[in-house]
Amino acid sequence: AGDDFFGPKRWRVRTFAIAGTWLALVxxxxxxxxxxxxxERAADQALLERILSTPFDGSVNPLFCCIFNMLGIxxxxxxxTLLPGSDRQSPAPAVPFVAGSFFLGAFALSPYLALREHRAVAGESGQLxxxxxxxxxxxxxxxxxxxxAAYLALFALGNGVIGGFSPNEAFAGFLPVFGSSLTAHVSSIDFMVLWMLFGPVLLEDGRRRGVFLGNFDSWSSGDKAQFAISAFVPVFGGLAWLLSRPPLPSQRS
Structure with a gap:
């Protein structure tokens, strides 16, 4: 059964690595x-209520506010980057996991990333x-x-003041929250896991669009720079990719 499940479109190393990451996170x-x-649970509940009702009024640490809201981005x-390659995915459909990630982040998305088929052939996007x-x-x-995202980043960098620049104060205020709040702690780690898992998804989406093809050494300097920025700069790199990526072959007029 394992030989039937694994193959050119589903690799053991990728599946087990992502599954292991998910299990470790849980x-x-x-x-x-x-x-x-x-x-701490009572304080955490109050924090959650504030960040959902009045996130930008100064009652929540601005850096945590930025991280928490970027979990929606x-x-x-x-x-x-996933849904263009989700047509007839096996063994699990993409939409429930992607939808769940809006509420549970990597907790919901990681199982799909582990189980899905690799779709990296140019033009292999299926029906959209x-x-x-x-x-x-x-x-x-x-x-x-x-x-x-830019507003959130400026809000965090200014420690709650758009146009200010107080990252040290924002980080100093974040550390006690990170160390005592389950919501802040797990949300921050969730953010990091989503960042860590994005590179292979980016690579696959690019190859469906005819870029990042072949070995890394054969890429143009522009492709190398684009991949590095998109994969290694959290959130903003992914958004830069969405702004600059070529259309899918099926979308080109």
Whole structure:
């Protein structure tokens, strides 16, 4: 059965590495993450209520506010890079996992990344649904996401003041929250895991569009720079890719 499941489109190393990452994330969050005492849980609940109701009024650390809200941007980036290769995915459909990532981040998305088939042949995007074709492939969506991400970054860098520059104060205020709040702690790690898992998804999306083909050494300097920025700069790199990537062959007029 294993030989039937694994093959050119599903690799053991990738599947087991992502599955292991997911299991480690779940185990750490349940067993080792801070913020589980009754007092910490009460404070955590209050923090969650504030960040959902009044995130920008100064009652929540601006750096955590940035991270938490960017967890809503990451799923859009993943949706835009995964759904073009999701037609007839086996053994699990993409949409439930991608939709779940808007609420649970890598906790919901990682199983799909582990199980999905690799779709990296130029033109191998399959049938696109309306939302993918008209929203996720639309650069205006990326522009709107970039504007929101820029606002969040400026808010964090200014420690709650747009136009200010107090990253040290923002980070100093973030550390106690990270160390005592389950929501802040797990959300921050979730952000890092989504960042870590994006590179292979980016590579596959690029190859479906006719770029990043062949070995890394054969890429042009422009492709190398584009991949490095898109993969290694969190959120903004992914958004830069959505703004600059070529259209799918099926979308070209």
């Amino acid at each position: 185990a750490y969050s349940v067993l080792l993450a801070p913020g589980k005492s009754p007092e 990451w799923p859009m980036i993943y949706a835009a 649904d309306w939302a993918t074709s008209n929203i996720l492939e639309n650069r205006l969506t990326a522009v709107a996401l970039l504007a929101f």
